[in-house]
Structure formats: structure tokens, C-alpha cells
Amino acid sequence: MEESSNCTMLIHHDNLEPPQIQNLKKGLESEDVRAKIAAMKEIIVLLVNGEKLPQVMVTIIRFVMPSRDHTLQKLSLLYWEVVEKTDENGELLAEMILVCNALMNNLEYPNEYVRGSTLRFLCKLKEREILVSLIPTILQTLDDRYAYVKRNAVLAIFSICKTFPDLIPQAPELIENFLISESDPSCQRNAFLMLFNCDRNRSILLLNDMLEKINTCGEMLQLVVIQMIRKVVKYQPYERGNYLRCIFMLLQSRSASVQYEAAHTLLTLSSAPTAVKAAANTYINLLVKESDQNVKMVVLDRIVEIKEKFPKILEKLVMDLLRVLANPNMEIRQKSLDIALNLINPRNVFEVIHLLKKEMSKTQAETFENRNEYRQMIVKSIHSCAVKFPEVASDVVHLLLDFLSNDNESSALDVILFVREVVETYPDLRKGILHKLFEKLDSIPGGNTYRAALWIIGEYSDDVNDIEQGFSSIQKVLGGLPLHDVEELENEEIPADKPVSSRPTTNADGTYVSASALLSTPRSFGKVSQHPLRDLIKEGDFFLATVLSSCLTKLALKYNSLDEVESKKNRFQAQVLLYLVSLLKLGEVTGSLESDSREKINLCFEILSNGNVATKDIYTVLCKQSFSDMLHEQRERKAHEGENEENVVSQPDDIIKFRQLRAKKYSEYDIEEDDFDSSSSNLFNIQRTSDLSKIYQLTGFSDPIYSEAEVVVHQFDITLNFTIINQTPDTLHNLALELATLGDLKLVERPQTYSLGPYSTLHIKTSFKVSSTETGQIFGCIVYDIAGTTITEYTVILSDIPLDIIDYISPADTDTDTFRSMWSSFGWENIISINTEQTDINAFVDHIVDVTNIKCVGDSIDYSCGFLTANFYAKSVFGEDALVNLSIEQNELTGKLEGFVKIRSEKKGMCASLGEKIIRAQKA
Numbered sequence: 061m062e063e064s065s066n067c068t069m070l071i072h073h074d075n076l077e078p079p080q081i082q083n084l085k086k087g088l089e090s091e092d093v094r095a096k097i098a099a100m101k102e103i104i105v106l107l108v109n110g111e112k113l114p115q116v117m118v119t120i121i122r123f124v125m126p127s128r129d130h131t132l133q134k135l136s137l138l139y140w141e142v143v144e145k146t147d148e149n150g151e152l153l154a155e156m157i158l159v160c161n162a163l164m165n166n167l168e169y170p171n172e173y174v175r176g177s178t179l180r181f182l183c184k185l186k187e188r189e190i191l192v193s194l195i196p197t198i199l200q201t202l203d204d205r206y207a208y209v210k211r212n213a214v215l216a217i218f219s220i221c222k223t224f225p226d227l228i229p230q231a232p233e234l235i236e237n238f239l240i241s242e243s244d245p246s247c248q249r250n251a252f253l254m255l256f257n258c259d260r261n262r263s264i265l266l267l268n269d270m271l272e273k274i275n276t277c278g279e280m281l282q283l284v285v286i287q288m289i290r291k292v293v294k295y296q297p298y299e300r301g302n303y304l305r306c307i308f309m310l311l312q313s314r315s316a317s318v319q320y321e322a323a324h325t326l327l328t329l330s331s332a333p334t335a336v337k338a339a340a341n342t343y344i345n346l347l348v349k350e351s352d353q354n355v356k357m358v359v360l361d362r363i364v365e366i367k368e369k370f371p372k373i374l375e376k377l378v379m380d381l382l383r384v385l386a387n388p389n390m391e392i393r394q395k396s397l398d399i400a401l402n403l404i405n406p407r408n409v410f411e412v413i414h415l416l417k418k419e420m421s422k423t424q425a426e427t428f429e430n431r432n433e434y435r436q437m438i439v440k441s442i443h444s445c446a447v448k449f450p451e452v453a454s455d456v457v458h459l460l461l462d463f464l465s466n467d468n469e470s471s472a473l474d475v476i477l478f479v480r481e482v483v484e485t486y487p488d489l490r491k492g493i494l495h496k497l498f499e500k501l502d503s504i505p506g507g508n509t510y511r512a513a514l515w516i517i518g519e520y521s522d523d524v525n526d527i528e529q530g531f532s533s534i535q536k537v538l539g540g541l542p543l544h545d546v547e548e549l550e551n552e553e554i555p556a557d558k559p560v561s562s563r564p565t566t567n568a569d570g571t572y573v574s575a576s577a578l579l580s581t582p583r584s585f586g587k588v589s590q591h592p593l594r595d596l597i598k599e600g601d602f603f604l605a606t607v608l609s610s611c612l613t614k615l616a617l618k619y620n621s622l623d624e625v626e627s628k629k630n631r632f633q634a635q636v637l638l639y640l641v642s643l644l645k646l647g648e649v650t651g652s653l654e655s656d657s658r659e660k661i662n663l664c665f666e667i668l669s670n671g672n673v674a675t676k677d678i679y680t681v682l683c684k685q686s687f688s689d690m691l692h693e694q695r696e697r698k699a700h701e702g703e704n705e706e707n708v709v710s711q712p713d714d715i716i717k718f719r720q721l722r723a724k725k726y727s728e729y730d731i732e733e734d735d736f737d738s739s740s741s742n743l744f745n746i747q748r749t750s751d752l753s754k755i756y757q758l759t760g761f762s763d764p765i766y767s768e769a770e771v772v773v774h775q776f777d778i779t780l781n782f783t784i785i786n787q788t789p790d791t792l793h794n795l796a797l798e799l800a801t802l803g804d805l806k807l808v809e810r811p812q813t814y815s816l817g818p819y820s821t822l823h824i825k826t827s828f829k830v831s832s833t834e835t836g837q838i839f840g841c842i843v844y845d846i847a848g849t850t851i852t853e854y855t856v857i858l859s860d861i862p863l864d865i866i867d868y869i870s871p872a873d874t875d876t877d878t879f880r881s882m883w884s885s886f887g888w889e890n891i892i893s894i895n896t897e898q899t900d901i902n903a904f905v906d907h908i909v910d911v912t913n914i915k916c917v918g919d920s921i922d923y924s925c926g927f928l929t930a931n932f933y934a935k936s937v938f939g940e941d942a943l944v945n946l947s948i949e950q951n952e953l954t955g956k957l958e959g960f961v962k963i964r965s966e967k968k969g970m971c972a973s974l975g976e977k978i979i980r981a982q983k984a
């Protein structure tokens with residue numbers, strides 16, 4: 061036996077005190093309307109939360125029902141909606157006769173609000189004895205002069221016909237006549253829906269009659285026509301072609317919602333190129349014209365679905381799609397660009413690049429909103445186009461170099477990394493790029509960009525002119541010798557609020573190093589400096605100094621290998637050596653030079669002084685070859701990933717569904733998934749899985765009550781489906797499920813009490829609100845009474861239900877720059893030492909990734925060496941980010957794995973729960 065009550069209202073109630081019946085009756089009997097309203101509200105809340113309160117029913121009939129106050133009238137209807145109207149034997153309570161008279165009076169009441177509210181209440185009424193006496197009055201309300209009353213009357217008739225079809229056998233004919241004579245759109249909508257569900261053939265005839273004049277109808281009626289067309293085609297697929305013309309007409313509707321639904325329906329009716337293109341054009345027009353950003357995001361999701369199914373058709377509309385870039389919302393711009401980049405082909409790539417160049421130029425304006433972020437987005441898009449289609453690289457690289465001097469270091473770094481790849485891939489463009497880079501070297505905004513620029517100059521300056529011009533441009537931004545003024549630095553007073561700092565810093569991979577540096581004021585990008593490279597080094601960036609040393613060493617080695625006068629070679633090498641010595645001296649004076657930076661500069665000095673052929677080849681040949689190999693490997697990996705990401709439409713062993721062989725009986729509330737499963741325009745892949753691991757046994761088989769629960773995790777709440785079986789020959793009365801939580805969980809509704817017969821089964825559903833990603837527990841007990849026993853209450857303790865953090869988080873993608881930014885900004889950190897018997901790095905990392913639902917950031921992991929440092933990222937359903945850095949090595953003596961796992965997040969619960977999961981995973 062499965063018991064469940066029809067719940068139409070949900071109100072949370074925190075007050076656990078038992079209700080005071082006398083106080084409630086006193087409030088109901090009061091002459092003060094406000095006191096009556098307060099008492100009625102309290103009674104309704106108590107009823108919704110499981111209380112019975114049979115003592116107040118007669119009082120409400122006597123003192124509330126006769127009231128003409130509209131608020132009390134509404135509250136009384138809510139009361140009759142939630143109160144039990146039958147006794148234990150299922151018979152209608154005697155008091156309900158009085159309620160029938162009151163409802164009939166309300167249906168004839170002069171105020172249209174009271175009549176309409178009463179009709180809405182009757183839609184939720186399932187007691188046949190009450191409805192029988194009200195049917196004549198309900199039918200009379202179809203002729204009411206107010207649309208509010210008439211549309212609720214149609215709904216009431218619809219509800220009665222669904223539940224008790226024999227009570228109003230003439231209902232379809234009445235509603236058809238009503239629909240023909242009615243002009244109100246809301247009434248027509250309700251009548252159409254009622255007619256389709258009660259007499260489908262009659263409704264299809266009416267639908268066919270109004271197809272030609274559909275453009276003259278209102279938005280509400282057009283939407284219901286679209287809905288009906290989808291239902292008709294579902295049951296009569298051979299009628300599909302008859303409705304295509306109507307759907308094409310509705311694509312031109314003035315209403316955005318009608319256009320959206322018509323486009324969606326058109327894709328379910330036909331996969332012809334003309335239909336797909338028309339639907340895609342409609343979506344794009346909605347993107348451009350609609351102002352609501354949420355609507356734009358939904359429409360973009362629809363376009364993504366079309367792209368996955370019909371990419372060739374959407375490729376022709378890529379320029380129309382890029383009109384969305386005029387929208388100031390960065391998320392919409394990014395998503396539009398992502399879609400467009402997947403649709404680029406050799407026929408449209410130059411048009412797309414031309415548009416992106418225009419968008420890039422717009423970001424030069426100071427008033428342009430989010431110009432730095434948008435510029436960085438455009439640079440990445442151009443980079444992606446150039447990688448796919450090499451022929452456009454020459455058309456964009458010089459434009460991007462013009463933006464190398466912008467005041468945003470992130471976008472400048474993207475530009476220089478793109479330039480570095482182009483220089484290696486296209487030798488014909490090297491000379492022009494190098495000369496442009498020499499001109500822009502004095503306006504580069506930050507140390508990261510300078511390092512890449514210096515690497516390019518050192519690797520690709522091969523002839524005399526390039527080497528001399530490159531060295532001259534470096535001298536210009538570095539300044540003359542010496543690089544330091546000893547007296548000025550020794551006499552310089554360090555401000556009190558800018559002390560020398562010695563603290564751990566974070567590398568790009570998330571590991572920590574110890575660094576000592578002067579906390580100088582960061583260089584302002586807007587301020588013009590004569591020697592920007594020297595200023596950066598003096599501020600403590602001696603990693604940049606080591607890159608500069610390598611660049612100068614490569615230039616000197618290449619210059620020495622050229623056929624030049626020996627004196628010129630010696631002079632050039634001497635100048636480079638003087639700069640290396642000056643860098644070392646500057647580091648000693650400032651005290652900011654780390655040991656590894658000093659060692660690298662000393663190595664460069666030694667190579668120039670006493671270099672051999674093998675060392676020279678490392679600097680002049682092998683470095684460039686390593687970079688070339690890296691680019692080749694990245695392209696192969698991306699191509700391989702692209703092949704693996706192809707969507708599998710169907711598997712060879714999938715069941716084939718034949719619509720014609722299905723039963724003809726359908727539920728009127730069927731979800732229309734068959735439209736997508738059976739037609740050629742299948743845009744969605746809906747999967748239904750049953751996870752038996754989420755079913756927990758709560759009691760033993762020998763307990764008087766056997767119970768188990770299924771946990772279903774939604775986005776912001778958790779639903780528990782309890783199954784309770786009475787294993788005794790007694791009837792259990794007042795059976796209640798008492799639940800409590802541990803962690804960031806909150807019980808939404810308290811389960812009501814039940815009576816459970818011998819050897820019967822009861823299903824109870826309850827929900828918990830979840831607001832953060834944190835491991836929690838649900839515990840409780842079942843209490844019940846047995847009639848005729850001396851024990852007042854029996855209790856069965858339930859086993860705890862653990863809620864795993866893995867239910868909330870899933871692998872997600874992010875780039876390295878975003879990962880670094882989040883890593884430095886998040887405040888909570890959890891550091892876990894690796895303590896495992898595992899000796900295989902590959903197996904250990906794969907196991908951690910498996911049990912924590914995290915995903916590697918950036919390139920794939922290389923397990924070939926004896927150590928590993930990698931970043932991982934995951935995102936929760938609540939939008940919380942989880943950052944994980946894994947630093948691990950294999951002990952050469954014992955063979956065991958050693959290292960640390962660092963977890964960072966904005967919330968403490970995420971860090972702690974994910975850490976506990978990793979600790980348990982190590983022991984497994």
C-alpha cells in the first residue's frame with residue numbers, strides 16, 4: 061500500500077511548540093478581522109506542517125465562512141484546500157455539507173474576485189460528493205461577463221473531467237461552443253488545452269480552421285497553438301507537413317517568446333536545411349534584439365545544440381552570429397566567440413578576422429566598457445583562428461603588435477605568446493615581426509611580457525642587422541652602464557611602510573618558494589619611463605634579469621659565429637659581459653638577487669668567457685628546437701582531443717524505437733521527449749540512469765520497521781525518498797519520521813504523521829536545502845504508537861545517511877592565468893601530506909582524480925619523470941571553485957611517494973571536505 065497526500069502548498073514553520081487550540085479558537089471567534097486573519101494563517105501553517113487540528117473546523121464554519129472580507133475568504137479556501145476532508149474510513153465528513161453551501165454561495169457572489177478564487181479552489185478539489193452538487197453552478201459561470209471568472213471556470217471543468225469524466229459528459233461540446241464565441245486570449249488558451257486533452261479530434265479540427273488567421277491572434281493564443289501543434293504531430297506524425305507553413309509564419313511574430321517557441325518547434329518538425337536555417341536566423345535575431353541577458357544565454361544554448369547537429373548550415377551564419385559582440389556583457393561575448401570559432405572555415409575566416417580586427421580597434425577608446433578584458437578575449441580568438449588557418453597569420457600579427465604597448469599586461473602577454481608561435485611557425489614573417497618588436501620594446505607593460513619578447517629576440521635574430529638592432533633596442537630600454545648608482549642605493553631610505561620582505565611566494569604551478577625582495581611600489585603602466593627594463597629589474601624582478609642574460613648571451617654567440625671583423629666581435633662580446641657584471645653588481649647592492657638567478661647569470665658569463673661547442677649549441681640551436689617540438693606536440697594533442705570529443709549519436713546496440721508500434725494511449729502530461737528521440741532533428745541526448753549506490757539501508761531486517769532511503773541530489777536541494785515497511789501484524793498509528801542534520805543542511809518540510817497497516821509499505825518524500833559544498837550527515841528515528849498497548853510510543857533509530865561532497869562538485873575547465881588569479885585570491889587553504897603505500901605516480905594521480913572529480917588544468921600530465929607538479933580544478937553546483945595543486949616525487953631509496961596536496965577555496969567547508977576525501981583516498 062502506498063500512501064501519499066496531494067500537496068499544493070509548502071510553507072516552512074520553525075516554531076516547534078505545540079499549538080494552543082483555545083487561543084486559536086479565541087482568535088477565530090473574535091470580532092476583530094485582523095485577529096481572525098492571524099489565527100487562520102497560523103492554522104494553515106500548522107496544517108501544512110503535519111498537524112491535524114480537527115477541533116477548529118466547526119469554529120471556522122461558524123465564524124469565518126460567513127465573513128465577507130476578501131482576505132478571510134481567500135484564507136478559508138486555502139484552509140479547505142489543505143485540511144483533511146474525510147474520516148479514517150475515507151467517508152466525507154458531515155461538516156462538509158455546510159461547506160458545499162458556502163461554496164455555492166461564493167460562486168454566485170456579486171464580486172468577481174470571490175467567484176474566480178472559488179473556481180480556482182475547485183480545480184484542486186478531489187471529493188466527488190462535493191463536486192456533484194456544484195456542477196450546475198460551475199457551468200453557469202461560463203457565461204460570466206468577466207474573463208477572470210470564465211478562464212477559471214474552464215480550468216475547473218477541465219479538472220473535473222480529468223478526475224471524474226462521467227460528471228460532465230457534455231463538457232467537450234460546451235467548451236467548443238465557448239471557444240468559438242469567446243474573444244479573450246486567456247480564456248481561449250485554457251479552452252484549447254482543455255479540449256485537446258478531453259476530445260483531441262474536436263480540438264484538431266478547430267486548430268486547422270484557425271491556422272490561416274494565426275497572425276492576427278494574440279501572443280497567448282499563438283503560444284498555445286504552437287504547443288498544440290507539437291502535441292498533434294506527436295500523436296499523428298503524418299500531419300507534420302501540414303503545420304510547417306504555420307510555424308514559418310509564427311517565426312515572424314512580434315512576440316519574442318512566440319518566435320523562440322516557433323523556432324524550437326520547427327527544429328522538432330523538420331531537419332531540412334531551409335527549416336534549420338530559418339530557426340537559426342530567428343535565434344540570432346533574438347540575440348541581437350532581446351535586451352534580457354538571461355534570455356540571450358538561453359538562446360545561445362539553443363544555438364550550441366544546432367551547431368552540434370547541423371554545423372554546415374550554421375557556418376553560413378557565423379557573421380550574423382558575431383553581431384552579438386555589440387552586447388556589453390562579457391559572458392555573452394565569450395560564449396558567442398566560442399561558438400563562432402568552431403564554425404570558421406576557409407571560406408569565412410578572412411571575414412571573421414576582418415571583424416575581429418575592427419573589434420580590436422574599438423578597444424582603443426578610453427570609454428569602451430571592459431576594454432582590457434575584451435581586448436584579451438579578441439587576442440585569444442585571433443590566435444585560435446591563426447592556429448587553425450595559417451594563411452591569416454600574416455594579416456593579423458602586425459595589428460596585434462600595435463597593441464603590445466597597451467596598459468593591460470594580461471592581454472599584452474597573450475599578444476606576445478601568439479607572436480612567439482607565429483615567429484616559429486612562419487619563417488617568412490620573422491624579419492618584419494622582429495623589426496616591429498624592436499620598435500615596441502620600450503612600451504611593453506610588464507615583466508612577463510618582457511621575458512617572452514627578449515626570448516624571441518635572442519632566438520630569432522640571426523643576421524648582423526637583426527643582432528645589432530636587437531642589441532641596440534635592448535640598450536635603449538636597459539640604459540647605459542653602470543646599471544646601478546652605488547651611492548644613491550646606499551643612501552636611499554627604505555620607507556617604514558615598505559620594509560624588506562622575506563616570505564613565501566607562489567609559483568605558477570602553485571608551489572611555494574622563499575624570496576626576499578624590497579616591497580617597492582609597482583610600476584605604473586600609465587607612467588612613461590626612459591628605461592623600463594632597468595626599472596623592473598631594480599624593483600626586484602631578477603628572474604627577468606636571468607632571461608635578459610640568456611638573450612644577450614645568445615646574441616653574442618651568434619654574432620661571434622658570423623663572418624665579421626674580429627675587433628667588432630670582441631667589442632660586442634665585451635659589451636655583453638659588462639652588462640652581465642653590472643646585473644650581478646645591481647643584485648648584490650639591492651640584496652634582491654636569489655641564488656639561482658646569480659648562478660644563471662654566472663653561467664652566461666662563463667659561457668662567453670670559456671664556452672665550448674656543445675654549450676654553444678645548447679643556446680643557439682637546441683633551445684629553438686625544443687620550442688618547435690613543444691608546438692608540434694601541442695598541435696598533435698589538440699587534434700587528437702578533437703577526434704575524441706566527437707559526439708556519439710547512437711551506439712550499435714541501442715534499442716530502435718518504432719513510433720507506429722507503440723500503444724496509442726498517452727498521458728496528457730507526457731514530456732515531449734519522443735519528438736527528439738524519434739525525429740531526425742534529435743538535438744538532445746537525454747539519459748536516464750539509476751544509481752543504486754545512493755540507496756541506504758537505515759534499519760535491520762529483523763526490526764519491526766524496515767526502512768531505506770534513496771538520495772537524489774539537485775542543484776540547490778537534496779530529496780530523500782524513504783521506503784518504510786511494517787513488518788508486524790499490528791497497525792501502526794501516528795507514525796512519524798523525525799530527522800535532524802549535521803552540516804550546512806536545513807530541513808525544508810517536516811514529514812506528517814501516518815497510519816500504516818500490517819505488512820504494508822509507505823513512501824515518504826522530504827527535501828533538504830543545501831547552500832554550500834560541504835560533507836554532511838542526516839540522522840533520525842521513526843516513532844509510532846500501537847493501539848491497545850501500554851507503551852505510549854515506540855522508537856526505531858535510523859542509521860546515518862552520509863552526504864558526499866562528490867555529489868556537489870564536477871570537473872571543470874579553466875586556463876592557467878585564471879587559475880593563478882584564483883589561487884592568489886582565495887583565503888582558505890588545506891595542505892595534506894601524501895602518505896600512501898602506492899609506488900606508481902601514474903596510478904596514484906589517476907586514483908585521486910577519480911575519487912575527487914577534479915580535472916587537470918592546461919596540458920596533459922607527463923608521468924615519464926620521477927616527480928610531478930600539476931594543478932587541478934573543479935566547480936560545485938553552487939558556483940564555488942576548488943583549486944588543487946599536487947606536488948609529488950618518488951623517493952629513490954624507498955620507492956614510496958612523497959609530497960603534498962594543497963587545496964584552496966573561498967569556503968572553509970569545501971577545503972575541509974575535499975581534504976578529508978583525499979586523506980581517505982590515500983588509504984584505499
